[in-house]
Amino acid sequence: MRTQLLERAARMLREREPITLRSLVAGTGVSTMAVYTYFGGMDGVWRALRQEGFTRLAARLEALVVPADPVEDLVAGAAAYVVNALEHPDLYRVMFDATVDLEDLEAAEATLGHLERAARRCRDGGRIAEDADPDRLATEVWTVCHGIVSLVVSRVASRRTLASGIPLLAAVITAAGDDPAACRRSVEAGWAALRPPQGSTATASTSTR
Amino acid sequence: MRTQLLERAARMLREREPITLRSLVAGTGVSTMAVYTYFGGMDGVWRALRQEGFTRLAARLEALVVPADPVEDLVAGAAAYVVNALEHPDLYRVMFDATVDLEDLEAAEATLGHLERAARRCRDGGRIAEDADPDRLATEVWTVCHGIVSLVVSRVASRRTLASGIPLLAAVITAAGDDPAACRRSVEAGWAALRPPQGSTATASTSTR
């Protein structure tokens, strides 16, 4: 029942229907009090949606095949973050709209953890300086991605702004010590996941989901 | 009357009181319909608040004394952007929360315009490559700042994350062609506006406002 309501809420969010206590239970044969039993109120519904969003994002990151090139790995994680946000823009907004609380933060940490692991690989593989802080690099990458995608999702910046991810990430990783030319190549490879939504039309119908 | 209501709304937002049609007019001696006359509804109030936020930001940027060093100028604009957001976090959230519409975009453009002017100065002054695109650099700087401040304001990242502005901006501007050492110096100088909230306690009481 709980998951049924949650999925229904996620679907309504995706389809841009207003999520209201009554509209949420309408047609499910269940009454409004059920929402209070399972979520403790509408706030709880939004919180659950937020967590669901982070969980889905973490799953997506986990499902990535890790390339041999650690820098490409790092950027691929960043790209997956961006793609996820673009595919579920409303969910993304919910995830960062309100002032998040601590349990949400844990889920967010998981996301950051993926990037940190890749950043450590970069250092261990000698791609960035030995004394560079991988966690800091991961945070910087995350910050950049969040900035880009946040502006695009809220339509302040056009979708073309996504392309700036390449020079930005290249600048950040190069600053951490990577060789400029190699870095550029790795970044472009890792960022490639962003290409399909711009170029191809069909052929992607057999993807996940 | 309109500005009185708008200022009242801004104050309520600042003081974290819920802004409601009735709470907005309560005590003003005016009725709810006045809000419809002046704003066309609560949506209009939020839109007006958004625009007010952009206007205030633009004024703040305009009031900056432009330093001789163009890179410092660029970064000072970025820092002012961040400081403004930190001083009025709720207003900042409103500015980017909803899907903004076109008239809001104009105001946002003004903000970007300030950075673009500074970026052009950087190119004309020979600080970045001649074939570098100043507008792109300005957008990148904006993106980075928005990413940082957005994470900090929504409490996803700690306030310490603000410090990453220096290496990030240095990386971005260096990538555009500036000399690394000089860039670092300019960025630190421009970013200095962020220092007070961390360090000093008094002595800043005679500042603006």
Added chain:
DNA sequence: GAGCTTTCCATGGCAATGTGATGCCATAGA
């Protein structure tokens, strides 16, 4: 100045919202 129009906004009510008190009842444990 009288009459007409227009603009502004106070009154009051409406539908929809989130919330919660009350109590029914199915299930499980004795």
Added chain:
DNA sequence: TCTATGGCATCACATTGCCATGGAAAGCTC
């Protein structure tokens, strides 16, 4: 079979944004 626990349906409430109505003031024409 009796009972007790917990899930949830029913119903009522306060509050929300919105607006139809109408009154009052201001402007315009003659």
